[in-house]
Amino acid sequence: MRIALAQLNPTIGALRENTDAIKDHYRLGEKGGADLVVFTELALCGYPPRDLLLYESFLNRERELLTEEVLPLTEGSGPPIMIGATHRQGNRLYNGAFILEHGNIKSIHLKTLLPYFEVFDEERYFTRCTDRQIEMLGNLKTAVTVCEDIWNDRDFFPNQLYDVDPLEWLFTEEPRLLINLSASPYHLGKHRLREEMLSFLAKKYKSGIIYLNQVGGNDELIFDGSSLVFNDRGELLYRAAACDEELFFIETDDLFQPAKKNVDPDSDDIGTVLQLLKLGTGDYVRKTGFSRAVLGLSGGIDSAVVAALAAEALGPENVLGLIMPSPYSSRHSVEDAVELAGNLGIAYRIIEIDRPFETYINLLNEGEKPLQDVAEENLQARIRGDILMHFSNREGYMALVAGNKSELAVGYCTLYGDMAGGLGVISDLPKMKVYELAEHLNNIKGKTIIPRRTINKAPSAELSPGQKDEDSLPPYEVLDQILEMYVEQNRSPAEIIEKGYAGETVEQVVLMVDRAEFKRHQAAPGLRITSRAFGRGWRMPIARGYEYSKKV
């Protein structure tokens, strides 16, 4: 049997466009001689459709397109389709894998395990289904599953998140093939985990595995694609494109014999991060209806890296850099920003913020002189935000936010100032990773893209004379390690101190994180790279006691 697999990049809720893409790829699969064409989880909606699922009319429209446009493709000699879609029974909504054959719905396999951790909310929308059945694809006994259903193996994971494992039930019937329709967003380390787990399952169950994953950026989530095929020995036979659409074919015979050639296992590195951020940026800009982006260039490393990512994602001709020196900016900042723009081939404008700053000071300060307090630091950042948004509003640029995760964690950023914009491109990238990415960008281009001085100089917000980040923050090497433990691993201050970090530093950092919640609540959506990004997967109270921080 020849199976066509469509790794597509849907836009959430764009039912018409997504259906058209499904139909196009079905025809390509048919033309390629497929006996079955497979699509990803919730392929018509795009994943995650979120609260669109609460609208009955949305569900009706999805079902209408499925039955009136997708289903008829399989009439006559058209090959069957396997596709993810919602399924209603009375008041209950299920997340299903549909098998469409000869113009009929042959069967529906409903998702059992509904993730409700990290960024996921599936319990909000769907009912768990505990009935499972084996599908016969021709003569091939097949277990058809949706995404999370395969992620609860008791021999692979030290802890199980769910009480049941659908694979255990399904494999009592001894299927020879497992197909999984996924929409599984990326985070650092996921490639290796995914491949190891799938290989383990193939070996454990002596089953071929076809893992088909959605690709593309949807708000903060980046789906990497990287669909996988394993034979029943757990050998990786094929890996589809990371970060791109792909239609590929597999012969099921290949699943039951030794691999003809080795596909090396994948483990993600800074190159993966680059690819993903490029995909996430490009998709967010385009899927919100923009084609161009504007950002402030400070001469520092964060905005330099974001400018480079934007140029990669949108083309340098679609990126505008605003260089907005203040009275406290050093001369080299403007030079470095200009050099960066030249290296990238993006347009730039220099707009000094001295005059608006003076006007505000005259208006707001009694002595009409700067007081150089935090309010004035924020004011400078907000003037830049105003100017950035002015370009966005007047000329139709998406404004990009250049803050990194370390800053956002401790609140070293100004609401409505440097936080202003539509997308936080590196807001889930710790500062030390930003450096790594800068070096990587220079390496792969074989020339200096991010100016050396930008990489080498001490980070500074340049909002007061001679200011350096490290005046008020621990060195980033230390800060990032503490943040990883506190934010991503849910460790307490006491546990972090036990690992050898200075008590005072840890307490300071934790308190800064806790107190900056009000800023993060109003942050732009930020592309997710780690398992715990701020945003939809980080749900913290704002008005709160600090007992926890103080109890070290």
Add this chain to the structure above:
Amino acid sequence: MRIALAQLNPTIGALRENTDAIKDHYRLGEKGGADLVVFTELALCGYPPRDLLLYESFLNRERELLTEEVLPLTEGSGPPIMIGATHRQGNRLYNGAFILEHGNIKSIHLKTLLPYFEVFDEERYFTRCTDRQIEMLGNLKTAVTVCEDIWNDRDFFPNQLYDVDPLEWLFTEEPRLLINLSASPYHLGKHRLREEMLSFLAKKYKSGIIYLNQVGGNDELIFDGSSLVFNDRGELLYRAAACDEELFFIETDDLFQPAKKNVDPDSDDIGTVLQLLKLGTGDYVRKTGFSRAVLGLSGGIDSAVVAALAAEALGPENVLGLIMPSPYSSRHSVEDAVELAGNLGIAYRIIEIDRPFETYINLLNEGEKPLQDVAEENLQARIRGDILMHFSNREGYMALVAGNKSELAVGYCTLYGDMAGGLGVISDLPKMKVYELAEHLNNIKGKTIIPRRTINKAPSAELSPGQKDEDSLPPYEVLDQILEMYVEQNRSPAEIIEKGYAGETVEQVVLMVDRAEFKRHQAAPGLRITSRAFGRGWRMPIARGYEYSKKV
């Protein structure tokens, strides 16, 4: 038996302070002759603790305070305690009601129904417990439940959200008393629903009911308290304070005889809304460590109502109004704002934004003349945001946002401009309700608080010459009705049009709502008044197709 019930206002995560309040109220209960002292759901954490629950050290500290400080109170002659707290078994976390007696944990009743709709995420943290047992309180067979556990009656609700009903199991044992520990946030209509349901349950099961609810504002959620006691005939015996802490006592004998006097049923009205917004505003400001608030006064009704609420919540001496006329402001705007400040007795400052606006225009426009486009409208709003935040940052005021729900729904507001601030006080109040609240404020004070002209004049953002809201929006009477159907009731455009609204208007409104998602994503937390506020209970994709809107 005499039971003391403590309706308290905890701060989320303030384990130390919340424990102290519990201990104080236990002693008051003991002094009042109580045989049992009862506290609300997750009383030490405060509800909802959200992702604090993912920190093991937080859970450990909660348990430590429960066992080392609360439990010992019951040693010797101290009466038992019933209190909500988390409970771990292996990897599983449960939401429990603990009975503490003679220095021991006598029993734990674990929550079965975990809400995961609207603003709730309990499946993210807790495991459903399906074991239930009856508690003997003295000789009184009692069903002890936590919040949602009582909200699934098949005879009361047309649809059941859950497959099981813990009360059905529990009442097979024929308990005579039902105690429910709640932390149940308010929304419009909830008072009546709650009282009708509890009365129904009392009659159905011929059981007395003690319903104890948390009080206080926690971020956007406002818990109204209003704890209730019903006898086994379904008669309401007692209703505790709405929007305030209260320790009250009941004699269980009273639960099994006809009511001695009638307590009138409660249905909420604009007076309830006023009380709740006052509570929510005051608590948010205080629980984030502020005591004073600043807001812009435009002369319009929204900022007038928010100023009045702030004055009520914080005292007029703690509220500062900034009157920031632009070149396009009408003279009456300043007069009306000044009159309002006088009526309220709050301080105000007049700061014209002409000069910063001119400075920006000189800097950004080639001809150095205003173009009067949307970018410049936003710019004016952002200058006001800058000034507002300057006062907030320099002088330690919480900045309040005055936008209403109708504006936020259709995006008739400026990111970082009039949307700037720490709390959206009326961001879940539709414009027509804002009018109602303004009239109510004037009525209860018996004099003009909100100036008549402010109420009577046509709403305008005054960002371009002669601008009126209704130039770009349908009349608010119509807009609010469409929004209620689309946003709160999840109706489709087609369904709304069927009810007799103009197709073009409905399509325009729905498209505006959909397209404004990026603004709402960065909005300040806003006090929840309706069942569907924007914010944590509204989870929509930003980058999305509009198929749904267009399919009318």
